[in-house]
Amino acid sequence: MEIANIVDKCPGTVKEVIIGATKDEGGTxxxxxxxxxxxxxxxxxxxGSPGHKPAIAMDVYDIPPEEWPEPLMKxxxxxxxxxxxxxxxxVEFGADLICLxxxxxxxxxxxxxxxxxxxxxxxxxxxVDIPLIIWGCENDERDNEILPKVSEAxxxxxxxxxxxxxxxxxxITAVCLADGHNLITQAPVDINIGKQINILVADLGFxxxxxxxxxxxxxxxxxxxxxxxxHERARIAALSGDRQMSFPIICDVGHEAWRSKESxxxxxxxxxxxxxxxxxxxxxxxxATTLMQSGVDIIRMNHPEAVSIVKKHIENxx
Amino acid sequence: xxxxxxxxxKLLPKTNCKKCGRATCLxxxxxxxQKKAELKDCPDVSDEAKSILGEASAPPIKLVSVGxxxxxxxIGEENVLFRHDEKFYNPTGVAITLSDDLDxxxxxxxxxxxxxxKFTRVGTEIEVDLIALLNKSGDASKFADRAKQVxxxxxxxxxxxxxxxxxxxxxxxxxxxxxxLIYGANTENWEAMASIxxxxxxxxxxxxxxxxxxxDLSEKVKGVGVADIVLxxxxxxxxEILQGLTKIRRAALKKAFRQLGYPALTYMPDCEPxxxxxxxxxxxxxxxxxVVVNACEPWQIMPLxxxxxxxxTDPQKPVQVEPKLYEVGQVNENSPVLFTTNFSxxxxxxxxxxxxxxxxxxxxxxxxxxxxxxxxxxxxxxNEDVIAKAMADTKIEEKVKHRKIIIPGLVAILxxxxxxxxxxxxxxxxxxxxxxxxxxxxxxx
Numbered sequence: 001m002e003i004a005n006i007v008d009k010c011p012g013t014v015k016e017v018i019i020g021a022t023k024d025e026g027g028t029x030x031x032x033x034x035x036x037x038x039x040x041x042x043x044x045x046x047x048g049s050p051g052h053k054p055a056i057a058m059d060v061y062d063i064p065p066e067e068w069p070e071p072l073m074k075x076x077x078x079x080x081x082x083x084x085x086x087x088x089x090x091v092e093f094g095a096d097l098i099c100l101x102x103x104x105x106x107x108x109x110x111x112x113x114x115x116x117x118x119x120x121x122x123x124x125x126x127x128v129d130i131p132l133i134i135w136g137c138e139n140d141e142r143d144n145e146i147l148p149k150v151s152e153a154x155x156x157x158x159x160x161x162x163x164x165x166x167x168x169x170x171x172i173t174a175v176c177l178a179d180g181h182n183l184i185t186q187a188p189v190d191i192n193i194g195k196q197i198n199i200l201v202a203d204l205g206f207x208x209x210x211x212x213x214x215x216x217x218x219x220x221x222x223x224x225x226x227x228x229x230x231h232e233r234a235r236i237a238a239l240s241g242d243r244q245m246s247f248p249i250i251c252d253v254g255h256e257a258w259r260s261k262e263s264x265x266x267x268x269x270x271x272x273x274x275x276x277x278x279x280x281x282x283x284x285x286x287x288a289t290t291l292m293q294s295g296v297d298i299i300r301m302n303h304p305e306a307v308s309i310v311k312k313h314i315e316n317x318x
Numbered sequence: 319x320x321x322x323x324x325x326x327x328k329l330l331p332k333t334n335c336k337k338c339g340r341a342t343c344l345x346x347x348x349x350x351x352q353k354k355a356e357l358k359d360c361p362d363v364s365d366e367a368k369s370i371l372g373e374a375s376a377p378p379i380k381l382v383s384v385g386x387x388x389x390x391x392x393i394g395e396e397n398v399l400f401r402h403d404e405k406f407y408n409p410t411g412v413a414i415t416l417s418d419d420l421d422x423x424x425x426x427x428x429x430x431x432x433x434x435x436k437f438t439r440v441g442t443e444i445e446v447d448l449i450a451l452l453n454k455s456g457d458a459s460k461f462a463d464r465a466k467q468v469x470x471x472x473x474x475x476x477x478x479x480x481x482x483x484x485x486x487x488x489x490x491x492x493x494x495x496x497x498x499l500i501y502g503a504n505t506e507n508w509e510a511m512a513s514i515x516x517x518x519x520x521x522x523x524x525x526x527x528x529x530x531x532x533x534d535l536s537e538k539v540k541g542v543g544v545a546d547i548v549l550x551x552x553x554x555x556x557x558e559i560l561q562g563l564t565k566i567r568r569a570a571l572k573k574a575f576r577q578l579g580y581p582a583l584t585y586m587p588d589c590e591p592x593x594x595x596x597x598x599x600x601x602x603x604x605x606x607x608x609v610v611v612n613a614c615e616p617w618q619i620m621p622l623x624x625x626x627x628x629x630x631t632d633p634q635k636p637v638q639v640e641p642k643l644y645e646v647g648q649v650n651e652n653s654p655v656l657f658t659t660n661f662s663x664x665x666x667x668x669x670x671x672x673x674x675x676x677x678x679x680x681x682x683x684x685x686x687x688x689x690x691x692x693x694x695x696x697x698x699x700x701n702e703d704v705i706a707k708a709m710a711d712t713k714i715e716e717k718v719k720h721r722k723i724i725i726p727g728l729v730a731i732l733x734x735x736x737x738x739x740x741x742x743x744x745x746x747x748x749x750x751x752x753x754x755x756x757x758x759x760x761x762x763x
Contacts, residue, residue, distance in 0.1 A: 001533040004573035006565050043557060044564060067752070188692075220621055221439060223663055225628040228603070229402040236400070259752050261670050262620065269674075273437070274616030282595065286621040289596040290629075293603050309592045316556040316593065 008047045010239035013039040014297070015209050016052070017182055017248050019097060020131025021158040026180075028157065030129030033096050035212070035297040036248035039239060042295050043317045053318050054292055056307055057133055057300045058095035059254055060086045062112060062120050063104035068302075069264045071277045075304050083120050084127035091128050093304040094311055097160075099133040100124060101255075105146050106137040114149040121150050125157065133160040133250075133298075135184070140168040151175040160184060160250075160298075163214055166197045173201045182210040184250060189215050189230050191237070195244040211247045212298065219256035220287040227251065228294040235295030251291050254302030257284035285309040292317075321374045323351040329367035330360065337361050378570045380580050382521050382546045382607070384411065384448065384499040385475025391447045393548070393607030394581035399567060402633050408581075409630040410601070411608040412622055413448035413477055415585075418464035419455040425464070428614065433472055435619050440666040441639065444623040446474065450501070450585075450610045451489070453480035458488040465489035469496050477501050477610065483510030494518040499548065499608075501583070503539070505531060512539045521546035523583055527553060529565055533577035548607060549582040556597040559584055563605040581607025595622065602626050637662040641685030643712040644669065647678030654762050655714060656724040656747065656754075657682040659700060661690045667751040675755035677762065680717065684708045691726045702735040709740060724762075727753075 016037040021027025037051030044050070064080035065073075075093075079086040087098045104110040105117060121134065134150055136143035148171060151161060162184025164172050169185075176183045185201060187194035194213060202208055215230045231249055238246040257263055263280030265273065273279060284306040288299050292314070301307050327347035338359040340346040349355035350371070357363060357371055381395035391411040398404045414432045416425070429449070436445035451468055453461045461480060469476060469492070476498035480486045486502060500522040503511035508524060515522035522544060524535040532549050539547055551562040566582055569575035584601045586594055595618045598609040602625055613619065631637060641660040646669060658668045660683040672679050684705055686694035694700035709715070709723070721742045725733060727749035737744045748757050 001530055001537070001577060003529050003533060003565070003578070004569045004575040006568035006573060008568070041564070043560060046561065046565075221624045221628065222667065224625070225401075225631055225633070228629070229400075229633055232400055233402055259750070261674070262624075265674075272434075272616060273620060274618075278615070279617040279620075282592075282617055282621055285592070285596055286599045286625060290599055290603055290625055293600050309596060312593060313556070313596050316597075317560065318557070 008041070008044070010039050010048055012239045012241035012246055013037065013049075014051060014235070014238050014248060015211075015246050017160075017210060017212055019133070019158060019160050019182055021156060021180075025158070026156040028125060028129070029131050032158065033131050038235075038295070041239070042235070042293055050318065052297070053314055054296060055096040055298050056094070056311060057097035057099040057250075057298055058090035058093060058307065059099050059101055059300055059302055060090060060124065061101050061103055062117065063110050067264075068258060069276075069280060071280050072258055072263075072303050084123040087124045087128045091130060094307055095130060097131050097133055097298065098124060098128060099135060099300050101135045102137050102146065104137075105142045106139050107142060109137070111142075114146045117146050118149055118153045121154060125154065131159065132157065133162075133184075135162055136172075138163075144168065144171040147172050148175040151179045151181055154181070155179040158182065160212060162186065162212075164197065164201065166193055166200060169197065169200055170204065173204050173206050176210075177204065177206050182212060184212050184214050185247075186214045186216070189218075189226050191230065191233055191245075194230075194234065198244050198247065208243070208247070213245075213247045213249050214251070215249070217252040217256050217291070219253070219260050220283055220290065221262065222256065222260055224287060224290060228291060231291065231294035231296055248297035249295060250298040250300070251296045252300045253288045253291065254284060254300050254306075257287045258302055281306040281309070285313075289313050321351065321371070323348040326350050326371065329364075329370060331362045331364075333362065335362065378574055378579050379567075380545070380547070381408070382548055382581055384477070384497060384521055384608075386495070386497050389447065389473055389475055390497075391475050391608070396567070396605075397571070399571060401629065405632045405634065406630050408607070409626050410606050411447040411475075412598075412602075412619070412626065413450045413608055413610040414446055414614050414619070415450045415452050415610060415612050416464075416468065417452045417454040418457075418461050425467075429468060429471060431614055433474065435614070435616065435623075437616075437620050437623060439624060439627060440637065440662050442627070444627050446619060446623070448475045448477050448499075448608065448610075450477040450479055453478075453482065453485050453489075453502075456482070456485070458482070458485040461485045462488040462492050465498075466492045469493035469498075475499075477608075481507060483507050483514065486511060487514050490514055490518050490520060494520060497521070499523065499583075501525075501550070503535075505535060508535055508539060509542070512542050512544050515544045515546075516542065521548060523548040523550045525550040525552050527551070529562060529569075529578065533575075536577045536580060547580045549578065549580050550585070551582065554586055554588060556586070556593070556600075559586070559597070560600060560604060563601060567605045583608040583610065585610035587612070591618070598622055599625050603629050636688035638688035639665045639683055641683050641708065643714060643717070644681045644683060645678075646672045646681060647676070649678045649680055649717075651717070651719045653678050653680055653718060654724055654758060655680045655682065655718060655722070657684050657705060657708070658726055659684055659686040659689060659691050659694050661686065661688045661694075664690045668754065671751045671754040672758070675758040677755075677758040679758065680714065682708055682712060682714065691728045695729050695732070700729065700732075702732060702739040705732075705736055706739045709742075724757075
């Protein structure tokens with residue numbers, strides 16, 4: 001029996017964003033990564049082009065993480081105080097991108113200086129040749145002080161830098177524009193604010209093929225359904241031709257999944273939850289694979305085995 | 319597909335007799351279209367109109383139930399492709415396999431393990447729904463014995479899997495009162511399987527490797543009088559199954575394609591464990607009625623049950639806890655007092671951390687219509703007046719001797735105002751609930 005025709009051709013396409021620049025392109029990366037480009041519901045390639053595969057960015061912090069549970073920490077114990085070596089390890093684990101998270105510049109943490117941060121960034125660029133995401137500490141003052149220095153020092157590398165919000169975007173947008181970087185626009189699980197910040201940075205003359213959206217992330221069991229639906233709505237809007245939503249989406253899975261109780265509680269605390277060693281990585285992997293169904297293009301992750309599971313899953317779907 | 323009022327009008331007697339209680343046949347037709355009237359109100363309607371309208375008014379995806387009683391699993395009858403358009407109604411049933419060829423000890427151990435796959439999340443117990451008994455032995459009496467054993471030793475609903483109609487018959491005989499799902503009909507054996515399903519009034523699956531074959535089969539099976547059908551697209555490819563589930567859902571909802579208007583069951587028997595679990599997770603998000611998995615470790619199943627709970631919540635309605643004073647642990651007059659909002663995700667995150675700190679404490683869930691701390695604050699649902707009133711209503715001053723209240727770090731800005739309004743000393747807690755154990759252990763004392 002012939003089946004009713006259910007192909008859903010979409011008028012809109014998510015923009016392609018290229019992260020990282022090779023020597024020929026004025027940078028030092030071994031290769032660049034392109035994300036976005038989809039013009040169908042995720043993985044429905046009978047409708048249209050699914051675009052580029054979701055890319056996995058593995059986190060490197062500028063200070064050792066304080067609250068990582070042992071099943072995660074054991075993979076990084078020897079490198080957490082050396083971001084360059086940490087980044088090398090991520091490459092071994094299969095990272096497509098490195099996401100350097102600058103928690104240490106926060107005044108409540110280590111208040112690390114701009115010059116020290118710049119040398120950390122440079123050490124990572126020397127240690128690995130995959131493209132770099134550089135993410136501030138969500139303290140506007142410190143981000144506005146440090147990120148411009150980092151942007152300048154990495155000029156030409158076509159990094160992805162963020163994040164900017166509707167309350168704090170001018171300084172960082174301007175330097176990313178000048179230095180040729182891509183930009184992360186952030187909104188708090190809100191389509192309208194998401195559009196607003198995209199319009200604001202575009203009004204400053206920022207090219208729309210260099211924007212990646214971040215709607216904040218909730219882990220499995222911790223509000224994932226809110227981001228799932230926001231991503232889904234943003235993606236459907238993009239596919240329907242809404243230009244303010246037609247950007248690739250990044251999500252922060254690793255950090256959120258590993259601060260859940262399910263990833264942190266030891267065997268003696270919750271024997272009925274099963275193996276502590278396996279629980280967290282599964283929590284992280286499922287958070288990632290579920291969000292992929294809502295339409296995400298870059299996934300920040302931590303656990304090497306969770307990364308392998310997700311990468312294999314991506315292969316199975318493409 | 320739903321008919322319009324005018325299309326329905328053409329099928330009515332057009333006598334304007336008012337026996338239905340409406341002024342005209344057209345008015346009645348309009349109400350029928352909006353599902354505000356029932357066809358039986360018209361005494362003169364023709365049989366032809368009845369059959370057309372009856373068919374058209376059926377939901378686009380049939381509701382199928384498996385099992386009986388409290389743990390009956392209801393699947394299907396979904397209206398949308400995306401949860402934000404309305405909501406997903408009937409949560410995917412999670413089924414764990416159990417082979418009839420395991421030796422007695424292993425069989426009992428696994429059965430017991432499956433029975434205990436339950437967890438508490440945000441105040442709700444979540445657990446698996448079904449046991450899928452597989453006829454790996456190929457033996458009829460073994461299958462029937464195991465079916466008996468399972469049905470007598472579980473509160474869960476049952477799926478019986480066998481490609482042999484004879485074996486299926488033997489097992490269904492034993493436990494037909496439990497209304498098991500008959501799983502094994504395909505293009506070859508469907509007639510014999512359908513006859514068992516019909517005799518015993520049990521739901522059945524049909525399995526095929528293409529949607530075209532599935533549509534053919536569903537028509538045939540329906541033709542012999544089985545109404546409760548579950549579709550099973552057979553594939554070892556996650557992508558093929560995901561796309562198949564999407565095509566089935568779209569065909570049913572957007573094209574009213576009746577032959578695929580049934581819930582679907584997924585099973586990837588030979589998938590490696592981690593991929594099986596993540597695949598089952600996306601099938602829950604995208605349109606499976608039942609997912610069958612071999613995985614049975616708590617750390618594999620808990621995330622699946624959690625994703626189901628998350629995806630099937632109503633996106634229009636924040637889940638709330640009752641706004642009141644909660645006691646965690648053995649509290650006394652010296653125990654700390656914290657407040658948060660009555661958004662259940664917020665409240666249970668705080669409660670979980672307070673529990674983990676092992677410091678007995680009072681948590682005041684302030685009524686904010688189920689919004690989170692920041693959302694409530696920016697919507698002026700969480701301010702010093704609301705907090706003072708909640709403290710007075712719950713008579714917190716009679717419960718503790720001290721006059722100190724811990725406020726969420728995200729609303730540190732309210733600190734002075736609360737202090738002024740309530741005359742209680744405010745302590746600014748962490749911004750994230752995860753900081754509470756350290757905070758309670760260090761700062762409180």
